[in-house]
Amino acid sequence: MPDIHPQRPKSRPTAxxxxxxxxxxxxxxxxxxxxxxxxxxxxxCKYAVPDEDRQAIAQAETIADLxxxxxxxxxxxxxGQQRGRVQALNLEVEVVEDQREEDGLADxxxxxxxxxxxxxxxxxxxxxxxxxxxxxxxxxxxxx
Numbered sequence: 118m119p120d121i122h123p124q125r126p127k128s129r130p131t132a133x134x135x136x137x138x139x140x141x142x143x144x145x146x147x148x149x150x151x152x153x154x155x156x157x158x159x160x161x162c163k164y165a166v167p168d169e170d171r172q173a174i175a176q177a178e179t180i181a182d183l184x185x186x187x188x189x190x191x192x193x194x195x196x197g198q199q200r201g202r203v204q205a206l207n208l209e210v211e212v213v214e215d216q217r218e219e220d221g222l223a224d225x226x227x228x229x230x231x232x233x234x235x236x237x238x239x240x241x242x243x244x245x246x247x248x249x250x251x252x253x254x255x256x257x258x259x260x261x
Contacts, residue, residue: 134162 137144137152144150149162
């Protein structure tokens with residue numbers, strides 16, 4: 118019966134030493150590795166691939182880790198910038214609202230001054246304009 122699943126080559130060469138690979142434990146890929154030193158078998162710590170290949174594998178892993186870190190930091194930066202924009206917009210809204218409130222109070226005071234100290238005719242004009250739907254700000258600017 119033919120093999121349905123053909124053998125695929127490994128995507129990368131093995132970088133662990135032979136004893137760590139056999140025991141299926143993590144190897145720090147030094148010569149000798151910490152696992153072999155801890156087991157007092159540092160004389161058995163041998164690698165199946167040359168040092169140059171192991172170094173290239175370690176560099177590729179370091180590059181992948183650095184790229185992941187860069188992506189994570191970029192994401193945090195974008196999130197921080199978005200939070201900063203939202204905070205700036207909220208601050209601008211507060212300033213505009215405060216200014217509107219101050220302008221509104223000044224306009225109301227101006228209209229009140231006309232109603233209180235002005236002639237009967239000017240008071241009637243102000244009331245007519247309010248009934249026509251003009252804003253207090255427009256009336257205050259028209260009074261002066």
